[in-house]
Amino acid sequence: MAQLDPTAIDLRFTGARGGLARLGRIRVPGWLALLLRNPKSRTGLLIVGFMILIAVIAPLIAVAHPNDFNLLAAKQAPSWHHLFGTTDQGSDVFSQVVVGARRSLLLGAMAGAIATALAAVLGITAAYAGGIVDEVINVLTNVFLTIPPIPLLVVASAYLKARGMVTMAMVIALVLWAFEARILRGQALSLKSRDFVLAAKSAGESTPRIVFGELMPNMISRIAAAFVLVFYIALLVDAGLEFLGLGDMSATSWGVTVYWAQVNSTVLQGEWWPFIFPSLALGITVLGLVLILAGIDEVSNPRLRTERVSRKRRLAVLFAGRAAA
Amino acid sequence: MRWFARRLGFYVFAIWIALTVNFLLPRLMPGDPIAGVLQHLSSAQIAANPGIIKTYQALLGGGHHSIWADYVTYLGRIAHLNFGVSTSNYPTPVSEVIGRTLPYSIFLVGVGFILSFAIGIAIGMVAAWRRGGFTDSVVVPAFMMIGAFPAFFLALLGLYFLGLKAGWFPIQHAYANDIVPGFSWAFVSSAFRHSQLPIITIIAAYAGGWVLNMRTVMINTISEEYVAMAHAKGLRDRRVMTRYAGRNAILPPLNGFAALFASAVGGLVFVEYIFSYPGVGFTLQQAVLGNDYPLAQAILVVLSVCVIVANLIMDVLNFVLDPRLRNS
Numbered sequence: 001m002a003q004l005d006p007t008a009i010d011l012r013f014t015g016a017r018g019g020l021a022r023l024g025r026i027r028v029p030g031w032l033a034l035l036l037r038n039p040k041s042r043t044g045l046l047i048v049g050f051m052i053l054i055a056v057i058a059p060l061i062a063v064a065h066p067n068d069f070n071l072l073a074a075k076q077a078p079s080w081h082h083l084f085g086t087t088d089q090g091s092d093v094f095s096q097v098v099v100g101a102r103r104s105l106l107l108g109a110m111a112g113a114i115a116t117a118l119a120a121v122l123g124i125t126a127a128y129a130g131g132i133v134d135e136v137i138n139v140l141t142n143v144f145l146t147i148p149p150i151p152l153l154v155v156a157s158a159y160l161k162a163r164g165m166v167t168m169a170m171v172i173a174l175v176l177w178a179f180e181a182r183i184l185r186g187q188a189l190s191l192k193s194r195d196f197v198l199a200a201k202s203a204g205e206s207t208p209r210i211v212f213g214e215l216m217p218n219m220i221s222r223i224a225a226a227f228v229l230v231f232y233i234a235l236l237v238d239a240g241l242e243f244l245g246l247g248d249m250s251a252t253s254w255g256v257t258v259y260w261a262q263v264n265s266t267v268l269q270g271e272w273w274p275f276i277f278p279s280l281a282l283g284i285t286v287l288g289l290v291l292i293l294a295g296i297d298e299v300s301n302p303r304l305r306t307e308r309v310s311r312k313r314r315l316a317v318l319f320a321g322r323a324a325a
Numbered sequence: 326m327r328w329f330a331r332r333l334g335f336y337v338f339a340i341w342i343a344l345t346v347n348f349l350l351p352r353l354m355p356g357d358p359i360a361g362v363l364q365h366l367s368s369a370q371i372a373a374n375p376g377i378i379k380t381y382q383a384l385l386g387g388g389h390h391s392i393w394a395d396y397v398t399y400l401g402r403i404a405h406l407n408f409g410v411s412t413s414n415y416p417t418p419v420s421e422v423i424g425r426t427l428p429y430s431i432f433l434v435g436v437g438f439i440l441s442f443a444i445g446i447a448i449g450m451v452a453a454w455r456r457g458g459f460t461d462s463v464v465v466p467a468f469m470m471i472g473a474f475p476a477f478f479l480a481l482l483g484l485y486f487l488g489l490k491a492g493w494f495p496i497q498h499a500y501a502n503d504i505v506p507g508f509s510w511a512f513v514s515s516a517f518r519h520s521q522l523p524i525i526t527i528i529a530a531y532a533g534g535w536v537l538n539m540r541t542v543m544i545n546t547i548s549e550e551y552v553a554m555a556h557a558k559g560l561r562d563r564r565v566m567t568r569y570a571g572r573n574a575i576l577p578p579l580n581g582f583a584a585l586f587a588s589a590v591g592g593l594v595f596v597e598y599i600f601s602y603p604g605v606g607f608t609l610q611q612a613v614l615g616n617d618y619p620l621a622q623a624i625l626v627v628l629s630v631c632v633i634v635a636n637l638i639m640d641v642l643n644f645v646l647d648p649r650l651r652n653s
Binding site: 147287290297303 | 335338354473609614618
């Protein structure tokens with residue numbers, strides 16, 4: 001089932017060579033050139049790159065401090081003066097979205113990175129060590145998959161008094177590592193009987209050395225894909241918790257802006273802008289990440305590429321293949 | 326049968342771990358949750374419920390007993406479904422609050438999730454069968470886009486455009502205010518009407534995952550020899566799609582059903598909160614904001630058990646559909 005997994009890729013086997021490739025005049029790493037050649041991942045990379053750029057230059061393009069309020073300018077629909085309108089308190093929604101991108105993206109990336117590190121160490125160790133270690137980690141992973149993550153996070157963050165960025169990233173990562181560990185374990189299993197692992201083993205290398213020195217470097221593209229996956233799930237989960245009022249409500253982020261829109265029931269009053277713009281920013285970022293994954297998937301599994309093939313022709317190819325075999 | 330016994334053993338173990346996580350959670354977190362809970366009760370209310378403090382201490386910690394004694398009391402109370410009194414619904418016991426709200430949630434997520442599965446599988450199957458056709462090039466990307474947006478956003482969009490602007494659906498609560506819940510036609514039709522928008526939201530949020538999953542598996546299945554064989558026999562196209570390729574391609578997505586169900590239970594929290602739908606998700610959000618930890622903890626236990634039961638049902642279904650499991 002490995003080829004069905006969006007993260008089951010190894011770009012080294014798909015024609016991407018190490019080192020640099022040419023893309024027009026610019027020299028870029030081989031894997032990037034490969035992803036840029038696929039229309040889906042190209043679009044995804046552009047979207048995510050754009051969002052990161054916005055987050056980086058946020059202080060330059062925000063027209064006001066995100067929490068500045070002005071009751072005289074409250075509840076204004078989008079206009080040239082307030083591009084995304086204003087909130088109930090008269091804060092500028094555009095500034096909130098732009099500045100909020102920083103916290104949202106950073107928290108998502110942090111949670112994704114912690115979860116990926118945990119999952120990579122546990123999943124790959126389980127696959128390589130086998131036996132009782134594998135049993136224990138595998139059962140633990142599967143048990144964690146049966147506890148619904150959002151309710152668990154809701155209850156866990158309810159006990160937290162201070163919900164800083166690092167704390168929230170860690171809590172989210174601790175809940176999300178399990179399903180990533182399952183994916184990486186499956187992929188490490190298919191790698192563990194390769195010659196280079198057997199060679200290292202017969203040379204007397206220790207388990208940690210083989211896991212960190214042999215398996216992990218060879219799975220780096222798969223680990224990166226798994227990171228993209230958890231990154232976007234963490235983005236959604238974090239915004240969701242903030243939306244329920246379970247984040248750092250004094251901070252500026254996409255989820256917090258939607259939370260205040262909901263608390264002030266702006267939707268019921270017909271004000272769509274305070275919730276639509278931050279949610280769109282979140283959704284478009286997630287879409288970008290999903291497209292990157294879909295592109296990776298197509299690069300590694302050519303069958304998935306969309307092409308118009310008539311039924312007759314497909315059958316002809318199919319039977320020709322059988323005849324030749 | 327041995328496979329089945331193994332699964333059953335795993336679920337018992339999973340429930341035990343879920344209970345233990347639930348037990349440890351308030352004890353590992355900083356702060357004193359029990360003080361927060363007792364704040365909401367007057368001394369007269371505490372006096373009226375003998376044993377309530379002991380129950381709370383077993384659930385949340387903070388007593389003078391050893392952690393092991395607490396653990397034994399905790400498991401005992403849970404076995405008797407005694408989660409104490411809900412402070413935000415005083416004097417209703419937690420178990421009664423859950424008993425009242427759970428049916429709404431099971432209905433919402435059950436219908437919504439099964440429909441999203443059926444719709445997603447059908448679209449994914451057709452998209453893979455007619456590569457590059459309308460379904461593949463328009464419907465699939467549309468579902469992919471919708472699926473990228475958070476569940477709360479889809480719910481808010483539905484509330485605003487379909488409920489508020491178009492006025493097609495009622496936007497809040499599970500039934501009209503002037504109706505008493507019961508087995509009357511008025512109640513059932515009102516409840517059905519109020520569940521439509523939340524269910525549409527759940528379908529929109531979760532069908533996309535099935536579409537992509539089914540499409541991928543189906544594309545790989547189509548190039549199998551038995552599909553070519555079925556074509557060669559001269560069977561009708563539709564029959565080959567559903568009975569040959571589709572029937573085999575459905576197994577991997579079905580295996581993922583349980584894992585996605587756990588995440589759909591999370592989506593339920595948002596959907597119920599936005600539509601003020603009186604299920605356990607909405608109750609959980611209210612409990613957490615009101616420091617009603619006994620209620621929140623109990624809901625987490627109940628939701629974990631629900632996910633495990635769903636897993637079990639899926640296993641039985643898998644057993645029926647997959648002859649390889651039956652014969653091994």
